[in-house]
Structures are given as C-alpha cells and as structure tokens.
Amino acid sequence: MPLPKFAYLAPKSLSETCALLAQHGPNARLLAGGTDLLLKLSRAGQSPRFLVGLRNVPGLDYVRFDATTGLSIGALGLLSTVCEHDDVRRRYPALAEAAQATATVQIRNMGTVAGNLCNASPSADTATPLLVYGAEVVLHGPAGDRKLPLDQFFLGPGQTALGPGELLREVRVPVPAARTGSDYQRISERSQVDIAAVCASGLVTLDAEGRCIHARLALGAVAPTPRRVDDAERALVGAVIDEAAIARAAALAKAASRPISDARAGAAWRKQMVEVLAARAIRAALRSSGGRP
Ligand SMILES: Cc1cc2nc3c(=O)[nH]c(=O)nc-3n(C[C@H](O)[C@H](O)[C@H](O)COP(=O)(O)OP(=O)(O)OC[C@H]3O[C@@H](n4cnc5c(N)ncnc54)[C@H](O)[C@@H]3O)c2cc1C
CATH class of the missing domain: 3.30.465.10 (Uridine Diphospho-n-acetylenolpyruvylglucosamine Reductase; domain 3)
Incomplete structure (x- = not known):
C-alpha cells in the first residue's frame, strides 16, 4: 500500500521538535524508528500532514x-x-x-x-x-x-x-534491590514474529531470611492498557513464597484481567493463560532471586 502524502520535518533540537509538535497539533506525528507509525499510515489511511523526525536531534540515542x-x-x-x-x-x-x-x-x-x-x-x-x-x-x-x-x-x-x-x-x-529476581513470559499463536496474545512480568525481592518484601506483577494484552495487579502483588508480600502463594497470586491476576476476543485469541483462553503465565513469571522471578521453589 502506498504511503499517503506528508511533509517530513527534521528539527535539530528538542525545543524545535516540541515547537513543531505544538504548532501543528493533531496534524503532526512524531517519527522515531517508524516501524509502527509508517505501517499505520499505509494501512489505516491515517494521514497527518507532517511527520516530525527525531533522527537529527542529537543526544537521544543511548x-x-x-x-x-x-x-x-x-x-x-x-x-x-x-x-x-x-x-x-x-x-x-x-x-x-x-x-x-x-x-x-x-x-x-x-x-x-x-x-x-x-x-x-x-x-x-x-x-x-x-x-x-x-x-x-x-x-x-x-x-x-x-x-x-x-x-x-x-x-x-x-x-x-x-x-x-x-x-x-x-x-x-531504578537499580533493583539486592535479592531481586524478575522474569518475562509471553504467549502468541506463532512462536516468532507475532504480537503477544498474553504477556506477564513478575518481580520479587526477598529479605535475608527468604521472605518476600517486595513484589510486582504486570500483565499485557488482557486490558485496555498494560497494567499492574496490586492484589496479586500484596498477596505475595510478607512471607516465604511457596506454591500455594504463587497459585493465589496467579488466580488474583486472572480475576483482575479484562481480556477481549480478537483475531489473536479468545477472551476465555486469554484469561486462562493469565493464570498460567503469571504463575510462571513469579516462579521464575523467585528462582532468579535466589529463593525457592
Ligand atoms: C512486523 C512487525 C512486528 C512487530 N512485532 C512487535 C512485537 O512483537 N511486540 C511489540 O511490542 N511491538 C511489535 N511491533 C511494533 C513496533 O515495532 C514497536 O512498537 C517499536 O518499538 C516501535 O518503535 P518505533 O521507534 O518504530 O516507533 P514509531 O513507529 O516511530 O512510533 C510509534 C508511535 O509512538 C510515537 N512516538 C515514538 N517515539 C516517541 C517519543 N519519543 N515521544 C512521543 N511519541 C513517540 C509515534 O508518534 C507513533 O505514534 C511490530 C511491528 C512490525 C512492523
């Protein structure tokens, strides 16, 4: 599909970039790598009149x-x-x-x-x-x-x-605290080059006795935004994490998810996968923190 016509603006500083974005408002879009934006322009018929490229702005590539x-x-x-x-x-x-x-x-x-x-x-x-x-x-x-x-x-x-x-x-x-472990899990229809149908990240920090003092669990593709699951995080903190605690937190994650059915997966399957991936992410985070199981 051909790209719609647009003017490419190449500011040389952050202030010039912001001024152009402010000046052209909804008629302008910022362009970084273009891997999402250019595809959307050609597919969805979105046609901003100006693309504001970041490439010539020094000091942003690090x-x-x-x-x-x-x-x-x-x-x-x-x-x-x-x-x-x-x-x-x-x-x-x-x-x-x-x-x-x-x-x-x-x-x-x-x-x-x-x-x-x-x-x-x-x-x-x-x-x-x-x-x-x-x-x-x-x-x-x-x-x-x-x-x-x-x-x-x-x-x-x-x-x-x-x-x-x-x-x-x-x-x-921020720098993760000592005795912190973390893990990322995703599932998609194809094993390569496919957007995640469900994804989850887990993080746990243990004290010297192996009790969990900090936990984070976040889910993707099962709500309008990527989001943390506070209930599941709270359920992990304050004790040594065992399989029962992992199962409780994963069940809370499942209950908190609000997936939709689309071309990639059905809502019911996504909900089931939340429980599976959340448990795997917490378990693997725990293992890499040096704790059990
Ligand atoms: C074949 C294919 C497969 C893909 N697979 C995946 C995948 O598996 N997982 C995944 O997460 N994504 C995937 N993507 C999406 C895409 O590659 C990523 O989201 C990529 O990180 C977008 O970065 P970009 O620099 O190309 O963004 P752009 O395309 O340049 O911009 C994306 C959006 O963000 C805005 N934007 C960019 N930078 C800034 C900034 N600094 N400040 C404000 N707004 C900004 C743009 O205006 C635009 O709206 C895939 C894309 C393609 C084409």
Whole structure:
C-alpha cells in the first residue's frame, strides 16, 4: 500500500521538535524508528500532514546504566541495543527478554523502546517489564521536563498522558534491590514474529531470611492498557513464597484481567493463560532471586 502524502520535518533540537509538535497539533506525528507509525499510515489511511523526525536531534540515542541512578534509555534507544546491553541482561533480565521477543532483528534495529511505549498498544512487549521495575518516563514539552511513573502513562489503547507538544525524552529505571529476581513470559499463536496474545512480568525481592518484601506483577494484552495487579502483588508480600502463594497470586491476576476476543485469541483462553503465565513469571522471578521453589 502506498504511503499517503506528508511533509517530513527534521528539527535539530528538542525545543524545535516540541515547537513543531505544538504548532501543528493533531496534524503532526512524531517519527522515531517508524516501524509502527509508517505501517499505520499505509494501512489505516491515517494521514497527518507532517511527520516530525527525531533522527537529527542529537543526544537521544543511548542506553546507559549507572550503579546509583540505574538505567536510562533515550528517546532513540533501540530495542536491539536494550536486548544486547550487558547491564540490562544482568540487572533487568525481564526487559532484555521482552526486547528480544519483540518482532524481528530488522525491526529491533529500527524500533525504539520509547516508540514501543508511546504506541500504547496493550500488548507492547517492553511495557510490563518496565512496570515491574518501577520505571518512570521523562516527558519533554514546551515547558521543559516533567516526570511520570510509567503506570500513569498509559490511558487506553493508543492513548498516553503525553500533552500537546510533548515527547517522551527518556525512560528511567531504578537499580533493583539486592535479592531481586524478575522474569518475562509471553504467549502468541506463532512462536516468532507475532504480537503477544498474553504477556506477564513478575518481580520479587526477598529479605535475608527468604521472605518476600517486595513484589510486582504486570500483565499485557488482557486490558485496555498494560497494567499492574496490586492484589496479586500484596498477596505475595510478607512471607516465604511457596506454591500455594504463587497459585493465589496467579488466580488474583486472572480475576483482575479484562481480556477481549480478537483475531489473536479468545477472551476465555486469554484469561486462562493469565493464570498460567503469571504463575510462571513469579516462579521464575523467585528462582532468579535466589529463593525457592
Ligand atoms: C512486523 C512487525 C512486528 C512487530 N512485532 C512487535 C512485537 O512483537 N511486540 C511489540 O511490542 N511491538 C511489535 N511491533 C511494533 C513496533 O515495532 C514497536 O512498537 C517499536 O518499538 C516501535 O518503535 P518505533 O521507534 O518504530 O516507533 P514509531 O513507529 O516511530 O512510533 C510509534 C508511535 O509512538 C510515537 N512516538 C515514538 N517515539 C516517541 C517519543 N519519543 N515521544 C512521543 N511519541 C513517540 C509515534 O508518534 C507513533 O505514534 C511490530 C511491528 C512490525 C512492523
């Protein structure tokens, strides 16, 4: 399908980018890797008059780890950089796994983590690991920077908390505490190059006696946005996690999910898979934290 006509604008600074986005409002769209946006333009007949490319804005293409401040991913930080980054693989394995599971090598070499989040698909692979690691996003607009916890960023399918003239400048992820384990699980009809029908990330932190002192569980593709399951997280904290606790938390996750039926899967099957993947994610997170089982 041919692309509709548009003007390509190539700002050279963040302030120029925000000014263009503010000036053209709904007639303009920001372009990062283009792997989502260009497909949508050709498929859905969406036709913004202006695409504002980020490529010429310096200082946005980075994935950095600092032992005090944690992981920072710039607006042009690629999925492929994230999944190959030594510190990400070692300290944020659920994020590395999720980035690795996204699309194909060619798309990961073009697509950004920021684009994956801003696209606001309920099934976005990097969303649930970033939720369990407690990520925040730095949004930059005409008034400068503002920070937002990632769990307040997603408002609905394709909808985010980005305001007029704003872009996502950086994703920040704190350093996980000692004795923390995490894991990412996904299931799709095809084993490769398929959007997740259900995905889940789990994270647990144990104290020196092996009791769980912090837990996070997030689900994707089973609600209008990727989301954490507070009830399930609470059910894991305060005791040594055993199989009964895992089953309780997974059942709570299933109860909290609100999947729809679509071309990828039926709602009832998705609900069942939430329970399975949530249990697997918690179990694997527990194992990598050094705890049982
Ligand atoms: C064949 C194929 C397979 C795919 N498989 C998967 C998959 O398995 N899992 C998955 O999660 N995704 C998948 N995707 C979707 C896509 O590749 C990812 O979402 C990718 O991370 C998007 O990043 P991008 O830089 O290309 O974003 P773009 O296409 O450039 O932008 C996506 C959206 O985000 C906005 N945007 C981008 N960057 C910013 C920013 N910094 N600030 C504000 N708004 C911004 C754009 O305006 C646009 O609305 C697939 C796509 C294709 C074509």
